[in-house]
Amino acid sequence: MxxxxxxxxxxxxxxxxxxxxxxxxxxxxxxxxxxxxxxxxxxxxxxxxxxxxxxxxxxxxxxxxxxxxxxxxxxxxxxxxxxxxxxxxxxxxxxxxxxxxxxxxxxxxxxxxxxxxGAFGLTEPGAGSDAGSGKSTAVRDGDEYVINGTKCWITNGAVSKVYVIYAMTEPTKGLRGYSAFIVERDRPGFSIGTIDHKLGIRSSNTCELLLKDVRVPASNLLGKEGEGFKIAMMTLDLARPAIAALSVGLAQRALDECVKHMQKRFPGKPQAGQTLQFKIADMQIQVEAARETLHHAMLMRDSGQPFSTESAISKTFCSDVAMAVTSQAVTLMGSHGYTSEIGKYMRDSKIMQIYEGTNQIQRLVISRAVLTQAMKAGE
Ligand SMILES: Cc1cc2nc3c(=O)[nH]c(=O)nc-3n(C[C@H](O)[C@H](O)[C@H](O)COP(=O)(O)OP(=O)(O)OC[C@H]3O[C@@H](n4cnc5c(N)ncnc54)[C@H](O)[C@@H]3O)c2cc1C
Incomplete structure (x- = not known):
């Protein structure tokens, strides 16, 4: 620990x-x-x-x-x-x-x-996992950039005052054509589109952002033109552990509520089935392992070591644990689990496996790192 x-x-x-x-x-x-x-x-x-x-x-x-x-x-x-x-x-x-x-x-x-x-606007209707298919553009015009495009599923989209928006300054270059901009909410041409209705994390705000000839000063460009994708990936390396941390919290809460319920449901019967006890033990093992995986990634970051792979591992493992533990809690609580607030934790967990890069994409990232390392070791 x-x-x-x-x-x-x-x-x-x-x-x-x-x-x-x-x-x-x-x-x-x-x-x-x-x-x-x-x-x-x-x-x-x-x-x-x-x-x-x-x-x-x-x-x-x-x-x-x-x-x-x-x-x-x-x-x-x-x-x-x-x-x-x-x-x-x-x-x-x-x-x-x-x-x-x-x-x-x-x-x-x-x-x-x-x-x-603040909000982070990378995803577009046709560009989620495949960020290189983004269609938003930013065209330099004197001392300004003119941004056009639609961003979707943006957290805090309708409730922020300022955004980081990714758009193509050189669309023919794919990922190398992306640039990142600070965009203030009150810029003419910036508006909020559909607000999403969600399965979980329902009180968070998620929506479309519509940018129509939005002009920002050239001083709002982050880094240099063409560095947007690199900036987005570095950002996500830093941010994915936050999803891991929310996931650990979710899993711990489901476990605590489940244990409280079982104490009430089976009073004086600590043996209420060894199977149930073993399941509680497995949930505890998963939560502890997830927390340690996360803290390991964070200690690597704080000590200045590369931690990109550990960041992806922490997001993937902790969110998978949250999904498994919250679902198990519903199972162990029977109909009470299905009809009580416990169901919220299960609904809230699903998104942890999806946003900031799905867990399938994280597995691609992790396997690529492992294979590259193995190749280097074999050289
Ligand atoms: C509530 C919510 C909040 C969000 N907040 C933000 C935000 O603040 N900012 C932002 O920019 N985005 C945000 N997103 C968007 C989110 O990050 C993307 O939806 C996510 O990256 C997946 O993209 P997609 O939905 O287009 O899925 P797709 O890319 O269409 O993928 C669909 C399925 O195919 C799989 N898949 C795709 N490509 C591959 C591949 N090469 N190999 C194996 N499997 C693959 C995926 O894993 C997934 O299971 C949010 C989304 C939601 C729902």
Whole structure:
């Protein structure tokens, strides 16, 4: 088990208290209505938790990666929908972190410190796993770029003030033609399309973004023209463990609720079937293993080692564990599981295997790394 230092323990405790006070009591209600949860941003403003990924030199809290994972796990424990709001804002900040200049970082991070939201716009109707098929374009016109296109399934899309948008500056070059831009919500030509109705994480906001001749100053380009895909991949390396952390929280919550239920359902019968006990043991093993896998990736990141493969492993393993454990919890709780809030955890888990690159794509990434390493070792 990762040994936490006193600061990390205190931050985790504060996150637990925040979640117990502000998230758990209202999660079911927001899941039911599918409405976004602005009240939570007000509550989060005081704790400055949205600033945890902002480096201290830009006025943020500058938490190390393990600490950020601890906080995100607690948010996932409380409500993965609300946790997704926080994770997606960090995802957009990560693009600025990896490619922004000093001025862009100051400009982008300032609102986040006050719990305003950001969004990351890569996916398009015809370009999900195959990001190279993107059709959005950005054409240079003097000191500006003119952006056109449609982005879909964008988390925080309708509730953000600022976005990182990926568009082709040289469409004939495929992945090497992508560039990344900061786009402010109030630019003429920028609008919100359909808001999505979802199976899970229902209180998070997901929608289309429509860009019609949106002009941004050339100073909004992140990095250089043609570096967009590289920036997107570096961003996702940093951000995937956030999905792993939400997943661990989800799995832990399902396990805790399941154990509580079984104590009530089978009072005084600890042997209520060895099969049931073994299943609980297996769930505990999976949750612990997932948490350790995540912390291992985070320790690698914090020590400055390459952690791209570990990032993909943590996202894949932890989200598969969340899906398996939440589903098992429903099974063990029988009809009570199927008709109670436990079902929410199972619904919320499914997206963890899909967004920020599906687990199938992660397996391609992981196997490529393993095979390349094996080839190098054999040379
Ligand atoms: C709730 C929600 C929030 C989201 N938030 C964001 C966001 O904030 N920003 C953003 O940019 N995007 C976001 N997305 C989009 C998400 O990241 C993509 O939907 C995801 O990457 C998969 O793309 P796709 O849906 O087009 O699936 P497809 O690419 O159409 O894939 C369909 C299936 O085929 C499989 N597949 C595809 N290609 C291969 C291959 N080469 N080998 C093996 N299997 C393959 C996939 O694994 C999947 O199972 C969000 C999506 C949802 C639903």
């Amino acid at each position: 990762t040994i936490l230092n006193p600061d990390q323990q205190a931050i985790r405790q504060a996150a637990k208290e925040f979640v117990a006070k502000h998230i758990i009591p209202r999660a079911a209600e927001f899941d039911k209505t599918g409405e976004f949860h602005p009240y939570l941003l007000e509550a989060a403003k005081e704790s400055k938790i949205f600033a945890m990924a902002v480096p201290k030199e830009y006025g943020g809290l500058g938490y190390d990666s393990v600490t950020q994972a601890l906080v995100l796990e607690e948010w996932g424990y409380g409500c993965a929908g609300m946790g997704t709001t926080l994770a997606a804002s960090i995802l957009s900040m990560d693009s600025v972190l990896v490619a922004g200049n000093d001025e862009q970082k100051r400009r982008y991070f300032a609102p986040m410190i006050n719990a305003e939201l």
